Each structure stands twice: as structure tokens, then as C-alpha cells.
Amino acid sequence: MAEEATEARRELREAIEAGDKSTLSEVAERIHYADLAAEYEDLDSDDQRLFLLQALDTEVLPDVIAELPNGLVEGALDALQPRQLRKVLETLADDDRVDILQDLSPEKRQKFLGLLSKDDEELTRTLLNYDEETAGGRMTTRVGRISENMNVKQALEHLRPDLEDTETLTRIFVLDDQDRLKGKIRLRDLTFNSWQTPIRDIMQPVDHSVLATADQEEAANMVLRYDMPILPVVDEANRLLGVITTDDAMEILSEESTEDIEKYAGLTGEQSEESYLNTRVLTHFRRRFLWLLGLALLAIASGYVMLRFEHVLESVFLLALFLPMVIAAGGNTGGQASTVVIRAMALNELGAGDALRVAWKELRLGILLGVILAVCIAAVAVFVLPAFRPAMPGSVSFTQFGLAVATALGVQVAASTLIGALLPIFARSVNLDPAVIAAPAITTVVDVTGMAIYFTVVRTVLGL
């Protein structure tokens, strides 16, 4: 299957290069809309994009446009003829339509809303009131609803007219006469039960639902945790507003996972929906610069500490050989500890009261890591140091020197592990996103403490 798809995509590119519209239309029919969207994004010129757009069947156009990265949607919509534009807007799933309208200027949004039918316009305006990152902002309303007073036959007859507009029938929700959520059934319960069976007898209780104002990630995590194919979204009065489907949840989790990884690496701002190569250099620049500058300024503190210990370094310059190692080991272990803790917080494993348990675990771990690393490095020093005999002042013995460096390493690793684990918890307790205290920030912080630890320890051990 995969080979056929790749082959079709190659043919598509050739048809575009050749400007061969009829072949293009024919090939496009064999390609999934997600792949068509990816090809559209990869095209180099606006002319080629327009050419592809015009060759697409009106049936597949809304799906392709819904898959495009945000930055390309407006251009694609503007290129459509008025009749096509209206058709696309009408056909889009309500959650996709809202997603697209959210990114337009208010004027254009009004204009596009005006193209919709009265019902769709009203529905879309209501959905636009929910924040983009909430369950309400991501839900679809195209779900099967029946009344608790129906029997199976009535339920089937009730569902039939809207069939084409219903995105999912995996779960059908049972409502009372106030639209409040009373239960759920599966389509198979309707299909394989006798027509006279009352819905009330075969419906199941709804164990989990989510408020429309809840964060989208909370909704996605519920879908994942409770293996729910469809999560109902309700208002304060438990009235059914819409549903989050598993594919919405997967998309949310995939976005959040990229976002998390990028935050850990010190990238700011919204993840670009465009692919790496299609993102402009200036956009990449904006996402990287701020952290770099902030951390660079912070790193001057490290330099200041080093400056203060000038006399220690100058009296035994051989200390420079292990200085970067001690500093870097702190950054590495601190980065590991913070990543593990931030991930545990993201998976809701750590409550507010767990700081002490984390501290106790990481303290033991830090000491263990510090001691074993120190022993390993002391062993390495035994082999390495004799090569530097000329650089060693007569007043210091190899044993003393190795001991000093190993001790400093052990203390730095233990301290950095603890700092790395606790800073994200502290950040959350003052309502900062823990991920901002991820690896790069931790590394810079423990650079400063590491510099102080190294020089203080070696000065003490070597009596400088």
C-alpha cells in the first residue's frame, strides 16, 4: 500500500511540473487528502499551488484544506471561486470550520460566516465563543443524539435523516427532554436488538464527560486513560454540547508532545504547523533567540564566580583540566532529573504534596550518582594525571588532587540532581509552566553553582 501511495505522489508532482491538468485530476483522486495537503505545502510557487487546487475535485477540497497548516489556509480559501468557497465552508466539519475561522482577521471571519446557511452560521458563532485550546473549541457537534423515551425503532428513524452529517455513531448519546446527558448506547445495540426494546433498558451510564471550558489536554488524556472512543462535552447543567473523538484526541496529544519536546529544548512560542523545511528562517529565529539571550546573560554569573576564584585557578592551573567536566556533569544530571520530573507532572503522577517525596528520592539518587561517578573519575585520574606531571605544582600530590576533583564532582552531581528535580516543582507552585525550567535553564543555573562548588571544594581539599 505504501509503495502505491508514494508512486501516486510522484506522478502528481510530475503532472504539476508538466502543467498537465487532466492527468493531475486523475492522479489526485487516488491520493488521500492528508497526502494531497502535504504535497500542496511542499510546492514551491503560488502558481503551482493554485494549479493543484483547481485540479482537485470539490468533494475532496474541504478535507484537503482542513489538513493544511494554519499559515496556508487563508491563501487557499482566497484562491477559490465564490461558489467553491461557499461549498467548502458548508461541507467542512464544524470543528475544522471553527479552527479555520479562528485564525482569520475579524473582517474576513464575518464575511465567511455570512456565506453559511442560517443554521450553520449560528452553530459556528456559538462554537467560536470557546477558547481554541478548550474541549469546547475542539469538539464536533455532529454526534448521534436520541431521547430516553424512544424505543429502538424510533431511535433508528430519528438518526436516519441526519446520517450523512453525523461524524460518528460509535457511541450514541441518550438525552432527557432538557438535553441533559442520561446515558449512551452503541450503534450495535440498536442494530442487533428488537425494534420494540425501550432505549432506557439498553442504555449504559456515562462514566466520564468533560466541561466545554476544560483544557483540551485534559480531554485528550481522559480519552487515552479511559479508552473512550468518544468523550461527551457538556455544560454546567450536564447538557450535551458535542463530543471529542479519538482522532481529535490523538491530534491534541501529538501537538502537545511536539510542544513539550520543544519547550524542553528552550524554544519559545507556538509550534509551527508547517514542516521544518517550510518554516522560514526568521520564524525559526524568533523561536530560538529569546532563550539564547536570556541564558547567555545568566551565564555571565558563572564567569563572575570564576573570576572571583582567580587565585585558586592560577595557583594550580591543572584544575582547568577537570573544570568543564564537573560543570557539565551537573548540567547533564540536572537536565535528566528535570525531564523525568516534568514528564511525571505532565502525566499527572505528581500531586502538590509530593515535593518532599521527590526530594527524598532524588537526594538518594543524586548521592548515589555522585559517589559512583566520583569513584570512576578518580580511577580515570590515576591514569591521566601522570601525563601532566610538569603542570602539577610540587606542593600538591596526585592523590590530593584526584581526591579534590572527585569530591567536587560528587557534590556537584548530587546538588544538581536535587536542583533539577525541585526547580520544576517550585515553578509549578508559583504557577509557572514547569517546562520553562527545562534542561537549558537548569544547565545554566547549575553552571553557576557548579563553578562555586568546584573552586570551593578544591580550595578546601588542597588548602589553597
Place this chain on the structure above:
Amino acid sequence: MAEEATEARRELREAIEAGDKSTLSEVAERIHYADLAAEYEDLDSDDQRLFLLQALDTEVLPDVIAELPNGLVEGALDALQPRQLRKVLETLADDDRVDILQDLSPEKRQKFLGLLSKDDEELTRTLLNYDEETAGGRMTTRVGRISENMNVKQALEHLRPDLEDTETLTRIFVLDDQDRLKGKIRLRDLTFNSWQTPIRDIMQPVDHSVLATADQEEAANMVLRYDMPILPVVDEANRLLGVITTDDAMEILSEESTEDIEKYAGLTGEQSEESYLNTRVLTHFRRRFLWLLGLALLAIASGYVMLRFEHVLESVFLLALFLPMVIAAGGNTGGQASTVVIRAMALNELGAGDALRVAWKELRLGILLGVILAVCIAAVAVFVLPAFRPAMPGSVSFTQFGLAVATALGVQVAASTLIGALLPIFARSVNLDPAVIAAPAITTVVDVTGMAIYFTVVRTVLGL
């Protein structure tokens, strides 16, 4: 809903503390099996775990056991009475059963297989042949299958007897008489069409399927990319073997995302299925130590470079003030570049031939970042340096000094950005997992180059 669930879980813990079995059984019925599994994991003693297990209804037991982290499953199974054990093994979904058996010793696996019915045993043995991380190792076989020669009425009658054993009917697959995949339909197409309609007339082509031997992540990405509620898993002859459902796909993606994040932070080995607090210190230790040691040894190279430039540092010790900043800026920008590139590779955005395009983009980006950062730091230096007038040797002017540091910073940032982006691509081209060249490794590598760049540049600019 969330509050009720929290309240019930509190009552559960109280009943366990109090040793009150009848309350425990009653409360447990109100709690989702995923939450019961989480409570089981959080219990401190084996006695309490046994007590909870024995209070659970036999209906919910298999679901709870399937949700437990791998390390706890065997203990739970061993605690069951033989009759319960057989019931649990029989009731487990086939993919969960295989997942559990894969982690047992060969002897115990044989013993447990012997408890199954003939059919289940045979099926399970077949599934056990697939590697744990392949589509075949994750698929369920409990899917609706009908023949292309049936009509709607025959299809419904064919599906009815196995209804309780069929995990999903969202898509029903249509096979020819050799079990080869011919098409798919939705349950609603059966429910809302007349009984005489031939299946052949209403079935849709299957656009995407995956080989049983394909990597699980490939399967999950297909589900995500193509919005497929159910992905068919086939053999070489296109015979339907089973399906990957969306909740399998979500689980796979969530595992892989934790794995990626951990790799980026320099953690080795398999992600523990147990929560952070339930993972033992020694297990945490094993996952962190190796990278720490390797990077510590590598960092000695940095120290060696510093040692070689002793005369430069000793003639203008004020250079120490900006040394950590220049080094760290390289690590940070290199880490960002590698994260972005590794993520793009994981999302299949970068092909083998894209190395030059990446290099060109990151080179421009690196120069831009380097120049702007250098200008900012030069401006800062103007304010900071006068405070260090006594430390500045008479032979060097502030302007010269600031220029030297800013130039070194610019070169280091540009070089590190390029190195950070290209090392993962190089790693992949020699068949290494690109993620092993993630932030911590990059940071250590550019520490070495940074040390050399800093001292070489300042020596040249200041003429030392």
C-alpha cells in the same frame, strides 16, 4: 464527574486502610478500571494489594490487570485462585493477553497458555510470534469480518453470534474466500440499508493497511495521519490478520513520546511503565548513569583545550568572565537545532537527501543568531566592563576586548547551530538512532569546539 471519581477513590483507600471488605467491593464498582489499576499500583504493601484484588468483581479483574504496569502483572496473576486465573486469561482481549504473556518466563507462559481453551491457545501462540513492537504484536483479532458475497441480512446474521467477542464494529472488513482484504463498510451501512443490498455494492475500497511485521510506530502514525478509526493489519498476501484500533495507536504514540523526550534528555533503556514515584532509585540510577559517565569523560577534552590555552587566560584573566557564556550559548543553540531536526525526522519531514537543505537553513539561521547575540552582548559589555577596570591589563582596550568576546560568541553560536543540526542527520546516515545525538551529547561536543573557538578568536583579536 471528576470530583465524584476523586471522592470514590478516597473512599476506596479508606476501606482498604480499615480492612473493610464489603465497603471496598461496593466502592470499587463505582470506579473505572484504569483508576482501580492506578490505586493498586499506589498501595504500599503486598497485603493491601492482595486485599484489593480479592475484593474486585471477576468481571472487572481482567481490565484492571491489563492496565497494570508490566512489573506488577505477574504478582497479581500469582495471587489469583486457579479458577479466577483461568477466567481472567480467557476474558482478556487477545492483544492484552499477548502483551502480558510476552513478559513472563517461558515456563510460566507455557503454564498459562495451557489454561486457555484450544482456540484461544492457538490464536495466542500465533500472536506471540510477532515482535512486541510490531503492528502484529499490538493488533487485536476481534474485528468484524464478512464476505464480499453476502448481502446486508446475511452480514448481520454472520456478525451476531460473535458480537460479544468483537471489540469494534466501527469498520467491518470485507474479505474474499481466501481471506484477502477486499473492502470495508461501516456498521451504519448495514443498519440503514435494506436487507437485500449486496455488500459488494456498498463496500468502500481500503486505502491503507499495514504489514504485521511493520513497526508499531509506523502503524500509529498512519492512524493519526489518515484519521483512520481502525487500521487493518495484513500479511504479504493481503490477508486480514487483525486491526490496530485508535486507542492502541494513542497508547503507542504516548509511549513513544515519553521515550523520545527521555532520549533527548540522555536517559537510556526502556521507559518504565511504573510511575515516577513507584520506580525504585536503582532503576532510575541505571537509566541515568551511563550517559553521565560517557559525557563526563568526553568533557575532559574541553578541559584539555583550556589547559592548552593557559597563557591566554593568564595574560587576561578577565576573559574568564565571558568564557562560560560563550561555551553555554553553543550548547543551548546546538541543543535547539538538534531537537528541531530530530523532531522533524521523527515526523518524517526530512528525507535522506535533505541534509544540504538543512545545512543551508541552519547556516543562515546560525549566522543570524550569532550576529544578533554578539551585538547584544557587546552592548551589555559596554555597561559591565567598566566595573572590572582594575582587572583589565593596560595593553587591552575595552573596545578590543568587547569586540573579541562578541566575535567569539558569534562564531561559536553559528558553528554550534550547524553542528547541532547536522550531527543527528549524520547519525541516521550511519544507522544510529538520531536521538542519541540529542541535547546532552551536542552540548558536550560544542563545549570542546567552543573552548577552542573562544581562545583562538580572542588570542587573534587581542594579539596575545
